[in-house]
Amino acid sequence: MKIDFDGIQAFVAIAELGGFGKAAEQLHLTQTALTRRIQKLEDYLGVKLLDRTTRSVALTAVGREFLPRAKGFVVEMSEAIGNLKDLSRSGRGDFCVACVPTMASHALPAVISDYSAAYPGNRIRILDTNAFDVRKAVLSGQAELGVGIPMDAHPEILEISLLEEPYMFFCRQEHPLSAQGSVTWADMREAELIMISSLSVNRVFLDYQLAKQGISLRGAYEVQHLATAIGLVAAGVGTAILPASTLQAGARPGVLSIPLVGPQVQRTIVLILRRNTTLSPPAQAFCELLRARYA
Amino acid sequence: MKIDFDGIQAFVAIAELGGFGKAAEQLHLTQTALTRRIQKLEDYLGVKLLDRTTRSVALTAVGREFLPRAKGFVVEMSEAIGNLKDLSRSGRGDFCVACVPTMASHALPAVISDYSAAYPGNRIRILDTNAFDVRKAVLSGQAELGVGIPMDAHPEILEISLLEEPYMFFCRQEHPLSAQGSVTWADMREAELIMISSLSVNRVFLDYQLAKQGISLRGAYEVQHLATAIGLVAAGVGTAILPASTLQAGARPGVLSIPLVGPQVQRTIVLILRRNTTLSPPAQAFCELLRARYA
DNA sequence: CAAATTATTGCGTTTTGTGCATAAAATGGA
């Protein structure tokens, strides 16, 4: 079934404006073209929609009944198409980004603020969850892009390095090691370490790095989230090895972050995208801001 | 704002069927044409809707968001257009006819039954009201056609004679005049006449006819509706001069209708239409049945 | 590695739509 949208649009315009001439002007056409369109539409439908004398036009019974619906079609579609065009022209629209919690409070805010300035009114849905779920969210399409850490290669996943951050040693200023400019992994044997749950990607990553160095650590405590760990450190419960970004400068008075060397270990933060998928313009814009700032 | 409906339809078909090939088949087009349509649509909108490899197609984020709405447009419009085409092809649809009460129960039923047989499922709205309002209903477009009696000429109104019916004299069989094969206006002076309200077109018409004959009548009773009048006659209250069709044969045992002559007076029933207006196909069909039977 | 599937591109043809000039019809005023 062929649908003559132009004809319907012409019908609505003529019915609303009460004449071919005015409608032609609004549609940027000649009156001739409108006559033809209406003729074609009526011919196709097999019903007259407009009773036209040479002097005026009036709706037929059928036309009167059809007009409201036709008008609805035209305005709804115009709006929808308009939104889509806006979306491309000005990157207007919403999107969803998945992100691991540390980065959500560290790397993202700056980019989000850039983005908000450039595209005010656009909403970003942030899915802050663990690295596994970030990946899953991107794979499923729930999030258009993700910020996390590298994982096993996957044919559908594309990872782009954004930044590297060292793991630091966190302790209170009263701690014996706090006097040093840097600490080594060997020093850890004397520290009461607060570890991250072994389910955490951080922990897996850390264990892997440590194993490579032939170092094995026993954690005195184990928590789920980095934020909890830093809280425990601040409370004087113990010390922790965490990504540098876990602690914003000055956010926790009394807590120091000391470079951990011999060797220095760092984690890579990557931008996670699906292969062969086109980002929506808002997500594309965000992605570019992100890469401009970090990559 | 130009709206590429074909493109949207193509998009929906491809997204729903999961490929250009199947969509092309459904739309009776070649894959080539579909590729072009999607390219044109995406180019116009400025956003990609489908991520296509040489092997498969997938929705982009934008496409996924747009699909439900687009699908809604397509199915709604297809339905609406389908209804309109049905309407022309099989005269399917509803309409409204205005009719004076006598004819509603006399002339119309036969036509309605013909119509129902020819177009089962179509509904007819019957506006049974007095002749003035029948005319008004047609003029306002509330009813597409009317059945009534002739009135003053009006530039917008077209009246087509359907049938003529004589006014008859109605009385019970016990009545002195019932023995005659016909009665004259002169006989009326002795009859207890039940008159119709002077607001009725019937009464106006009758008064006019009588005045032409130089006859003046005084009514003993006055009622609003013809049906009431015949009821009073049946009850033996009096007699009445009414259109022949007021009484169906055998409907009121004991009541006789006697030809009224010297002269015979009759009223014309006309089909009332608006000039320069096209009837909807159902109304058109009904109109033709009506004229076929009576005109 | 060959075959099959699927989307894209180049090109010629056909269809459709448009605009100009003009006709036809109806309204409104003199």
Added chain:
DNA sequence: TCCATTTTATGCACAAAACGCAATAATTTG
């Protein structure tokens, strides 16, 4: 009653768009 004006309809020619065929490119499958 007649004429000027307004408004829709039509003939014709041209331009643009859409389409289909054939060939191409890229990926999956057996």
